[in-house]
Amino acid sequence: MLTPSYLADTAPGRGARVEPRSWLHTDAPSLSLNGPWRFRLSPHAALPEDVASPELDDSGWDSIPVPAHWVLEGDGAYGRPAYTNVQFPFPIDPPHVPDENPTGDYRRGFTMPADWPADARVALRFDGVESLYRVWLNGEEVGIATGSRLAQEFDVTGLIRDGANLLSVRVHQWSPASYLEDQDQWWLPGIFRDVTLVARPADGIEDLWLRTGFENGDGTVLPELVAEEAAFPVTLRIPELGVETVWASPAAVAPVAVGGVEPWTAETPRLYEATVEAQGETATLRLGFRTVEIRGDRFLVNGRRVVFHGMNRHETHPERGRVFDEQHAREDLARMKRFNVNAIRTSHYPPHPRLLDLADELGFWVILECDLETHGFETAGWARNPSDDPAWREAYLDRIRRTVERDKNHPSIVIWSLGNESGTGTNLAAMSAWVHARDPERPVHYEGDYTGEYTDVYSRMYSTIPETEQIGTDGSLAPLLGCTPAQGARQRTKPFILCEYAHAMGNGPGALDQYDELTRRFPRLHGGFVWEWRDHGILTETADGTPFYAYGGDFGEVVHDGNFVMDGMVLSNDEPTPGLHEFAAVVQPLRFAFDGGDLIVENDRHTADTADLALRWRVEHDGRTVASGVLDAPVVAAGSGARIPLPAVEVAADAETWLTVDAVLAADTAWAPAGHVVATAQHDLSAALPLPATVLPSGWRTGDGTLTLGPAEFEGGRLVRLGGRAVSGPRLELFRAPTDNDEGAAFSDPTGSDASVPGVSSASLWRQQGLDRLTRRLVSVEEAPGALRTIERVSAANAARTVTVETVWAIAGDALELRVEIEPSAGWPSVWPRIGVRFDIPDAGDPIAGAEWFGTGPLESYPDSMRAAQVGRYSASVADLSVEYARPQETGHRSAVRTLDIGPFALEVLPDARGRRAGFSLGRHTPQQIAAAGHPHELPETESTVLILDAAQHGLGSRACGPDVWPTHALRPEARTLRVRIRA
Numbered sequence: 001m002l003t004p005s006y007l008a009d010t011a012p013g014r015g016a017r018v019e020p021r022s023w024l025h026t027d028a029p030s031l032s033l034n035g036p037w038r039f040r041l042s043p044h045a046a047l048p049e050d051v052a053s054p055e056l057d058d059s060g061w062d063s064i065p066v067p068a069h070w071v072l073e074g075d076g077a078y079g080r081p082a083y084t085n086v087q088f089p090f091p092i093d094p095p096h097v098p099d100e101n102p103t104g105d106y107r108r109g110f111t112m113p114a115d116w117p118a119d120a121r122v123a124l125r126f127d128g129v130e131s132l133y134r135v136w137l138n139g140e141e142v143g144i145a146t147g148s149r150l151a152q153e154f155d156v157t158g159l160i161r162d163g164a165n166l167l168s169v170r171v172h173q174w175s176p177a178s179y180l181e182d183q184d185q186w187w188l189p190g191i192f193r194d195v196t197l198v199a200r201p202a203d204g205i206e207d208l209w210l211r212t213g214f215e216n217g218d219g220t221v222l223p224e225l226v227a228e229e230a231a232f233p234v235t236l237r238i239p240e241l242g243v244e245t246v247w248a249s250p251a252a253v254a255p256v257a258v259g260g261v262e263p264w265t266a267e268t269p270r271l272y273e274a275t276v277e278a279q280g281e282t283a284t285l286r287l288g289f290r291t292v293e294i295r296g297d298r299f300l301v302n303g304r305r306v307v308f309h310g311m312n313r314h315e316t317h318p319e320r321g322r323v324f325d326e327q328h329a330r331e332d333l334a335r336m337k338r339f340n341v342n343a344i345r346t347s348h349y350p351p352h353p354r355l356l357d358l359a360d361e362l363g364f365w366v367i368l369e370c371d372l373e374t375h376g377f378e379t380a381g382w383a384r385n386p387s388d389d390p391a392w393r394e395a396y397l398d399r400i401r402r403t404v405e406r407d408k409n410h411p412s413i414v415i416w417s418l419g420n421e422s423g424t425g426t427n428l429a430a431m432s433a434w435v436h437a438r439d440p441e442r443p444v445h446y447e448g449d450y451t452g453e454y455t456d457v458y459s460r461m462y463s464t465i466p467e468t469e470q471i472g473t474d475g476s477l478a479p480l481l482g483c484t485p486a487q488g489a490r491q492r493t494k495p496f497i498l499c500e501y502a503h504a505m506g507n508g509p510g511a512l513d514q515y516d517e518l519t520r521r522f523p524r525l526h527g528g529f530v531w532e533w534r535d536h537g538i539l540t541e542t543a544d545g546t547p548f549y550a551y552g553g554d555f556g557e558v559v560h561d562g563n564f565v566m567d568g569m570v571l572s573n574d575e576p577t578p579g580l581h582e583f584a585a586v587v588q589p590l591r592f593a594f595d596g597g598d599l600i601v602e603n604d605r606h607t608a609d610t611a612d613l614a615l616r617w618r619v620e621h622d623g624r625t626v627a628s629g630v631l632d633a634p635v636v637a638a639g640s641g642a643r644i645p646l647p648a649v650e651v652a653a654d655a656e657t658w659l660t661v662d663a664v665l666a667a668d669t670a671w672a673p674a675g676h677v678v679a680t681a682q683h684d685l686s687a688a689l690p691l692p693a694t695v696l697p698s699g700w701r702t703g704d705g706t707l708t709l710g711p712a713e714f715e716g717g718r719l720v721r722l723g724g725r726a727v728s729g730p731r732l733e734l735f736r737a738p739t740d741n742d743e744g745a746a747f748s749d750p751t752g753s754d755a756s757v758p759g760v761s762s763a764s765l766w767r768q769q770g771l772d773r774l775t776r777r778l779v780s781v782e783e784a785p786g787a788l789r790t791i792e793r794v795s796a797a798n799a800a801r802t803v804t805v806e807t808v809w810a811i812a813g814d815a816l817e818l819r820v821e822i823e824p825s826a827g828w829p830s831v832w833p834r835i836g837v838r839f840d841i842p843d844a845g846d847p848i849a850g851a852e853w854f855g856t857g858p859l860e861s862y863p864d865s866m867r868a869a870q871v872g873r874y875s876a877s878v879a880d881l882s883v884e885y886a887r888p889q890e891t892g893h894r895s896a897v898r899t900l901d902i903g904p905f906a907l908e909v910l911p912d913a914r915g916r917r918a919g920f921s922l923g924r925h926t927p928q929q930i931a932a933a934g935h936p937h938e939l940p941e942t943e944s945t946v947l948i949l950d951a952a953q954h955g956l957g958s959r960a961c962g963p964d965v966w967p968t969h970a971l972r973p974e975a976r977t978l979r980v981r982i983r984a
Helices: 176-180 326-338 353-362 375-380 390-407 426-438 465-472 485-491 512-521 578-586 762-768 927-932
Strands: 013-015 030-032 035-042 062-066 082-084 103-112 121-126 132-137 140-145 152-155 163-172 185-187 195-200 207-215 218-226 234-238 243-247 256-258 272-277 282-287 292-295 298-301 308-312 343-345 365-369 413-417 458-461 496-501 525-530 538-541 547-550 590-595 598-603 613-621 624-630 641-645 657-665 677-684 707-709 712-715 718-722 725-733 775-784 787-795 803-812 815-824 834-842 850-857 870-877 899-901 906-910 919-923 944-953 976-983
Touching: 062 103, 121 132, 140 152, 176 390, 207 272, 207 282, 218 234, 218 243, 218 272, 243 256, 282 353, 308 365, 308 496, 326 353, 343 525, 353 365, 353 390, 365 390, 390 413, 390 426, 458 465, 465 496, 465 512, 465 525, 512 525, 512 578, 590 657, 590 677, 657 870, 677 870, 707 787, 707 803, 725 803, 725 815, 725 944, 834 976, 850 919, 944 976
Parallel strands: 308 343, 308 525, 343 365, 365 413, 458 496, 496 525
Antiparallel strands: 013 140, 030 195, 035 062, 035 103, 082 185, 103 163, 121 152, 121 195, 132 140, 132 163, 207 218, 218 256, 234 243, 234 272, 272 282, 292 298, 538 547, 590 598, 598 641, 613 624, 613 657, 657 677, 707 712, 712 718, 718 725, 725 834, 775 787, 787 803, 803 815, 815 976, 834 944, 850 870, 850 899, 899 906, 906 976, 919 944
């Protein structure tokens, strides 16, 4: 049997498809068809149409829930998920797909409600099916549809029966539509959104769009109502605004002016409930009054410039995939608000429609993206890309129509996006033209329109700091993007958006503060959207039952893109990463500066003043609170500032003195409780404290290095016990388990301002140089009264470059001072990951439980990710000191430590001659063990704790898919000093 011909048809569908319309809350009768369905999976698409037959005995079929993805059901019995980013998991032969095409047949019976209006039309609505589906009702074909993340209604009025009915659906995993849905996510087939039977009353509302506008406290409602004559008269009511308008006929539907309106913004998401009552149906909407416009090179809402502090958001859950759960989604958006996220790009398709209701309610600027990406054609040099092929024109237009029409009533949507990474071509231009005609207010976005032919904003991905700065000024890098001078000039007239930046894969990203600073300096730059919000790990388990979050390749995919799907600011288990804390600190809506005895507050919000906030302060001496209170602060309007007197602060004579100011919510909100910190700043008021003098022993003589110094015991010049327990070290450590950004070689800065080698990852260079396999040669051992000195030569096999390490132990009063001088030879060719020393502490039946420290915290920090770090006194267990990234990598470094207590002994970390303080990490594995593991569960069981003191760490960057570490945060081989005093 041949594969069905419709599996080579570029048309978006056929049959009784209904024109797209708004997703409305109405009182028209409906019947959910969610729940258990009969299910049969076949490995190919060439099947008889027996699924449609009412006589077919399906009693032997399995049961599967709807909505669901069949590859996430049945414990692997229905196939496995597959992840690709750019690759297609089938041959690039458009519009054809392989005969090996997993096909799921679904059947369920239902009873037509007896009380439905006899004259109503009946629509069968599918909100999301991947990828192509064919529908039968009572044995008769209804139609075929594609567009996995798009709603489709079918008119089944003539096919539905009173009483019992049989609905049959055949879903093909692969179809021509799959070429348009290569969206950097798991391929997850099935009916994964709601299926609903809807009554369409003859005197009801076919479609409704209540556009709104706002200016100077006044609102307007521009209604578009599609209804038959029988539906009239129709009444619009907005009770809170005293509006009640009756439209006697279609011709009478007209704009409504409303006075005394509060505007809708992402900060002040003021919604007014409105009802539109026809004779046979009442629709309920929540209106937000706002006006969107582009004026010159500024994107404005309600006349004020918008800065997007945004996230790219996929729909993903570790157990449900893209099946929507409203409670989880609400908490996810509330988490965004708590971390100062104000915008969402719905990458790269429309989400479940209820998510946009939540965005309206909680307050987000939304770029709503069409269900379109053809990225896999990049592999073939974009040959046969559908974006410029007339045969695919109707499929493209169908997708944008269904996107806009479904969601046009949402005030949170301020920009429409045509899709993502689909090259360019006339089909995209046609989509844009349709949107401009349908909705002249909201601008059109598409990043791939580099020459600005058909879009309203200039958009880029992962442009470097220097390039973004030039875009903010004169845009002189435009020729690198293939623009003619005229095209470049046109792009320079538009607002600029980073639709993707700061790739948040693993430990990172770095340099968030640099991007934010450019947005503040150059009004043309309107911020951007971090890639991305959440890891896409799928919860699975090993053969022995150990649970873990799977990524590409863990399901035996033929082609896959590994852990590139684990690139979120939130881990798969909902845990915010340190990178998200850094983001919140960088984009916080209030900026603070300290000037003498005053606090200067700048309110960077779009609309909201500071009436909802309280300013709390506290003073700490060496991390211990000695005074606190609430500032008497005026209300500061958006875009304004104020100078506020600070309380008198007692400065300690023998401790560091820090003043911290927190802007906190004064009352509970829908997304956070009172007291939640919205913005914060610290001010160092410490008096100059004397640095303990370095102990300089004299009388050195050659010795065997076997002796006791205070709490330390040495054999052959090497430490063997400290504080009564076995300890080895300090051992030079230059290696860190490479982060995803260390492994990345996405690109180098075209201006040459970063430290990377084009096309070569830093991690590969570190391995080439043997930094992960250093060996030591003891050169000399010397002793003096109360002191021990060793010199080591450290290098790797087949390497001529070396590092000389001088270690001096000396009694210093009641402590033992350790000073390590690290000096590299000339000629090291690349940056280093770290310059530190490692101590290994065997458990001996008493493993190290955790650490208490005075320094920066509470979370990990690195040179280009320090804004969330505050100086204070913290404690954490060994497990909590590390982040369980999906692929094990460098984690847990706390910068600028002053004191560190790990139980058996305490350390006082002294600054070097330039005032630089070391950091620390404490964990159960060495960097080499971490680097060897692909997943957390693959880390070996250990019987020791690893303490690393770092004189310096390399930055993070975002080179997994973006720029490398900025030069000022890159660690070049250099001499460093570590100085520590140890007390048992």
